[in-house]
Amino acid sequence: MTEGSTTSGMLDDQCALEIPVPAWFNEYKETYIAGATHGFILTGDIYGFVVSGVSQRGYLENALAEKREIVLRYDRAGGFRFTMESMRAKAVKLVNSQGIGATAPLSKDSTAMLDELNSCLNSPGQDANLGSDGPFGGSPGPVEALRLLETLLRAPKARGKVAVILDFSELICPNVQEKATMSPTDRDILGLLLRWGQDTTLGKSNNPIFLLVAKIPELHADLRASGSGYKVIDVPLPTREDRLMYLRRYLAKREERNKPISLLDVNTEEMANLTAGLNLRHLEEILLLAYRLGGVSRQLVKSRKDAIITSEFSEVAEMIEPLEQGFAALGGMDHLTSWARSELIEPLTRGLDDVPKGVLLVGPPGTGKTYFVRALAKEVGFNAVMLRTENILSKYVGESENKLKRFFEFARALTPVLVFFDELDQSDMSSRGSESNPVARNLFNQMLQFMSDETLRGKMVAFFASNRPDLIDQALLRFGRMDAVIPVLLPNEEARARIVRAQAKGQTIGITNEAVTIIATRSNDYSAADIAAVVAKAKKLARRAQQTQIVGADAEQALNYIRPATPSIARYYTLLAIEACNDTELLPPQCALELADRQMLRAKIRAEKNEPAQYPDREDREDRSW
Structure with missing residues (x-):
């Protein structure tokens, strides 16, 4: 038999006939047979099912037991457990045969265990399979348990016969950053596990070791490091x-x-x-x-x-609730909804392979980028999830990268899915960082790798939102990663009128045509969010006046009260959005003209930012001096 086969003796008969070999187990086999390592860290969906009633961990134990005489699992709370109880006596005899002169010196307590074992084996009527009476019984502490397991792994007669699984290994060796703050016992545990991974003589015993941890950032960073001797294998969520x-x-x-x-x-x-x-x-x-x-x-x-x-x-992801009305809930986004229908929804419906993989929405704050993604989720029928960027960064080495990796794995499991990254320019994933900020470089490289995965095209569409596209690294913006950069600009008067009506409907208040006209004409350079605030204020004023709808006087007064900051910054953010656009078809005609002369466009951006070298002269000017 080979590792990876299963029998009806180990699993339910029906399950055994149908159970597939998980991809992660094949990855283990290939690595182990190649002799690359003998230590493995299994992380992810290890406690989920392969089939009903058989967990990924259970599959591992049963598959190993097809080839190994002894498969035992240890966890800090439960002590030792054998895949089959008959394996306990074999383990006891192998440990006893190793004696006190083991390669790894035994502690006083471990020696006492063996003395107790000898007395058990030499007493008439006693069985080596004694449960709590033998060395593998009870719930020994991690240090004694690991030393006993090492004795078993190194026993000459155990070669090729043993597999050891450390369950809930984050509880055995948790992620503590400062070794100086670790207790002597915890340092002993870390040292033992690192020795297991790096000791070539232990590797030659042909006995694999598995550390199981659902959330890998919770395991000590030294064990996760590339030089630890352990190979990390992800157990993904089901497709x-x-x-x-x-x-x-x-x-x-x-x-x-x-x-x-x-x-x-x-x-x-x-x-x-x-x-x-x-x-x-x-x-x-x-x-x-x-x-x-x-x-x-x-x-x-x-x-x-x-x-x-x-x-x-919830730490890394937030599910986005689709808008029930879909695109009907939007106002003033005709060019965006038209693009989505022709370039995204129709190709997905027809199963075409030219669906964009990444889309960057740029423009002034409050123009409805997130709102559009919610509406699109309803129209396309995909799951929608947003990265909780504020929770990604961590003070612990490697934890930020592991959190982002966990989010990407979760997003893959959600396919078909819309993935949303808000305020990309404010995160460490938007640029390649520096020597002084290796975390940013690692996160950026993970983002590049994720966006370069062509197997996700048609299954995942990543939407990014940014007010400052000039702060995003060009490597992320190139075609193939970011297939469309779409400006979401401030609405014109006609679009503002539609937004007013949509907002009044969404806020469940009637509104007169006069009030719509007043708000639409007097809200130049207002964002959709600003208009929503004006309508909300007008609704309160109408309610105070005991009215069932917003009238012209309410609209006038609301406009006097609500004074957003958007008009003062609108021009600057609009010009940045135009400059970032990589397809003039995605721009209104008057904005597309700006891209015809990028030098002039950049000069205008500097001028709006009050930087030197403003608009360049195009003609010689008369000298105003006498």
Whole structure:
């Protein structure tokens, strides 16, 4: 038998026949067989299911047991557990055969364990498989447990027979930055694990070691480092196809057992889409809850999914709620919605391969960039998720990079998905950093790698928003990563009138034509957010006057009260947006003319910023002196 095969003796018969070999296990096998390393860190969905009732961790144990005589798991709270109880006696005998002269010196407590073991083995009527009475019984502390495991791994007769799994390894060796603050026991644990990973003689024993951790930033950084000797293997969340196969199999088994689960207003294909970002254990939880509630509904799936994602990914991700009205909720974005229909929605519907992968929305603050993404999520029918940039940065080495990596993995699991990065220019992902800021360089490189992944085209569309595109590195802006840079500019009078009506409708207040005209004509250089604030103020004034709609007097007074800052900065941010645009078809005609002379455009930008070298002279001017 080979590692990776499964038998009905280890798993449920039906599952054993159907269970696929996970890609992460194949990655382990290839690396191990090549002799590259003997230590592995498994992270990600390790406690999710491969199939119903069989976790990724359980698959690992069972697959290893097909080839190894002893597969044991240790965690700090539960102590030692063997995949099969018969393995305990074999482990006891191997440890006893190693004796006190082991390569790794045993502590006083470990020696006492072996003395106790000898007395057990030599006493009539005693069985080596004694549970808490033997060295692998009870719940020893991590240092003693690791030393005992090392004795087992190094036993000459154990070569090629043993596999060790450290469960919840972040609790055994947590991520503590300053070694000086670590207790002597914690330093001993770190030293032992580092020795395991780097010791070539231990590698030659042909006994693999696995550290399991769901969130890798929680494991000590030295173990995650490239020189630790451990290879990090990600266990990804299930794909749509994985979820669909699981749902069909699970529901069929429920039918066979005369405990069917009804699908009320959703089918299996739709449910596979709705549960993007969840693992198979989460799916089972939803199905079991649905059985008690009378069936699976969209609302049940959505509410449970929101709760799960909030619980597990809220640190790095926020699900974007689509606008129920879609593009109908927008006002003054005709060029943007027209582009989305022709360049995004239609190609996706037809399955074409020229869908943009990255889109940068640029323009003054408050022009509705985020609002547009919410409307697009409704129109295209994709999941939509936003990176919580403020939570990415960490003072701990490597943790910022791991958080961003976790977000990217989550986004991949959500496909098809819209991914939104707000205020890109304000993050460390927008430029390549410097020698003094290696974190920014690492985050930027991760972003480049993510945006260069062609396998995501048609499955993921990344939207970025920025008021300062001039601060974004050109390597990120090139075609193939950022396929469209679209200015979202301040609305003209006609567009402002539509925004006023859309805002009044959204804020559930009537408005007269006179009030619409007053606001639209007197709000030049106002953003959509500014207009929303004016309508909100007018609504309050109307309510105070006990009116059911906004009238002209309310609009006049609201405009006198609301004085936004946008008009004073509008020209500067508009010119920056025009300069960043890489396709003049995406600009209004009068703005497209600005791009015809970039030198003049940049001079205008400097002038708006009150920098020297303002508008260059185009003709000789008369000297005004006498």
